[in-house]
Amino acid sequence: MRFSSQHFAILGAGRSGLGAARLARLHGAEVTIFDEGDKAKPVEDFKCVLGQSARDLVVKPGEFQQVIISPGLDEHWPLPKKFTDAGVPLVGETEFAFHLTDMTMAAITGTNGKSTCTELIATLFNGCGMKSLPCGNHGVSLSEVVASGVRYDVLALEISSFQLETIRDFRARASLWLNFAPDHLDRYPDMESYFAAKARVFENVTADDVAIVRAGESVSSGAAQRWTFSAYGAEAGYTYSSGSFYHLGEEIGSASGLKLRGKHNMENVLAALMTGRVFGLQFSSMLKAMESYEPPRHRCELVRTLRDREYINDSKATNLHALEACLRSQERPIVLIAGGKDKELDYTPLRAELNGQVRAMVLIGEIAPQLQRTFGDLLPCQCATDMADAVRLATEVSQLGDAVILSPGTSSFDMYTGYAQRGDVFRDAVNALN
Numbered sequence: 312m313r314f315s316s317q318h319f320a321i322l323g324a325g326r327s328g329l330g331a332a333r334l335a336r337l338h339g340a341e342v343t344i345f346d347e348g349d350k351a352k353p354v355e356d357f358k359c360v361l362g363q364s365a366r367d368l369v370v371k372p373g374e375f376q377q378v379i380i381s382p383g384l385d386e387h388w389p390l391p392k393k394f395t396d397a398g399v400p401l402v403g404e405t406e407f408a409f410h411l412t413d414m415t416m417a418a419i420t421g422t423n424g425k426s427t428c429t430e431l432i433a434t435l436f437n438g439c440g441m442k443s444l445p446c447g448n449h450g451v452s453l454s455e456v457v458a459s460g461v462r463y464d465v466l467a468l469e470i471s472s473f474q475l476e477t478i479r480d481f482r483a484r485a486s487l488w489l490n491f492a493p494d495h496l497d498r499y500p501d502m503e504s505y506f507a508a509k510a511r512v513f514e515n516v517t518a519d520d521v522a523i524v525r526a527g528e529s530v531s532s533g534a535a536q537r538w539t540f541s542a543y544g545a546e547a548g549y550t551y552s553s554g555s556f557y558h559l560g561e562e563i564g565s566a567s568g569l570k571l572r573g574k575h576n577m578e579n580v581l582a583a584l585m586t587g588r589v590f591g592l593q594f595s596s597m598l599k600a601m602e603s604y605e606p607p608r609h610r611c612e613l614v615r616t617l618r619d620r621e622y623i624n625d626s627k628a629t630n631l632h633a634l635e636a637c638l639r640s641q642e643r644p645i646v647l648i649a650g651g652k653d654k655e656l657d658y659t660p661l662r663a664e665l666n667g668q669v670r671a672m673v674l675i676g677e678i679a680p681q682l683q684r685t686f687g688d689l690l691p692c693q694c695a696t697d698m699a700d701a702v703r704l705a706t707e708v709s710q711l712g713d714a715v716i717l718s719p720g721t722s723s724f725d726m727y728t729g730y731a732q733r734g735d736v737f738r739d740a741v742n743a744l745n
């Protein structure tokens with residue numbers, strides 16, 4: 312029993328914390344879970360200190376041999392500092408689990424697309440006869456996987472900046488950097504700090520490892536071999552263009568059998584293919600395996616193709632950044648359904664993103680009149696009474712080969728309970744077309 316006679320403090324009663332608690336106890340440690348949340352509930356079979364009791368905690372030197380922190384907590388916050396100020400060594404949940412397994416990993420980080428890429432990697436490995444699981448920041452935590460005792464050939468580990476903050480020795484056979492964009496300023500003082508946290512994914516790599524990096528990204532990949540990809544015309548080892556994937560200019564397969572849409576998703580496919588190549592898989596087998604992958608709902612989700620028009624549900628685009636990413640990812644001319652709750656945002660920067668590819672706009676929600684004033688001089692804009700009316704109007708103005716896309720660019724609470732209901736209503740309206 313590796314941790315026999317030791318007392319561990321687990322910070323956070325969520326999935327990562329509970330996984331770490333079970334793993335620590337599996338190796339002989341006595342465990343206490345701490346969570347400052349007033350809604351945190353006691354966990355069966357574990358000693359718990361919750362709510363105000365956790366906030367009032369006084370840690371005595373020597374009381375704990377290790378504190379394991381969940382990624383949702385900053386190590387500089389008051390609760391973790393109570394332990395470190397008392398001399399208790401702190402380790403992140405991912406780092407803790409990493410030291411208790413020898414399973415091979417592919418680590419996926421980036422501001423956008425991590426979950427899709429992680430799922431694609433697990434799908435292609437499983438489809439090619441190698442046992443894999445999407446885990447980490449996506450689904451089950453690494454501690455849960457290790458505690459289960461189930462062996463996998465390759466773990467597809469989504470890893471966030473929060474998890475990377477507390478690594479010491481963590482490394483993966485393949486480390487993926489999908490992209491970087493401003494985010495999480497509620498956690499970090501500036502973009503440089505956020506970037507530095509994510510870049511730690513390459514901190515411990517060796518010359519035997521591979522760094523898979525989007526072309527044009529300025530991040531250093533350390534000692535690893537650097538492989539690059541792009542679906543946007545940048546010079547790279549792996550590329551996508553006009554429906555096909557290429558390696559060093561030679562076609563390696565077609566996207567025609569995939570259910571994913573958009574150049575941003577083609578970059579996810581490229582990154583997944585490259586990960587498979589690290590482990591010797593063949594392009595044709597990997598692409599065949601990925602044909603079974605169903606993309607996440609409400610994020611550039613292909614609902615239907617009708618009379619050579621693609622109807623795409625991007626209801627999860629609740630801000631301008633997500634809407635802009637959707638527009639940049641498309642290859643077809645677009646009829647855009649946008650709008651929703653008025654969050655008093657400035658939509659004028661979107662004018663530059665329309666770029667002639669958006670043929671017309673159909674506007675919904677309380678912000679529709681404002682959007683019509685903002686974009687009406689650039690292209691045809693109509694206001695719809697509801698989603699069914701929006702789909703009808705968008706279909707009428709669309710042409711053969713167009714994509715009719717719901718990508719609202721704002722939240723849905725003026726009309727719906729959330730983006731999921733909004734996307735479901737769009738899907739129903741599209742499927743009702745005949």
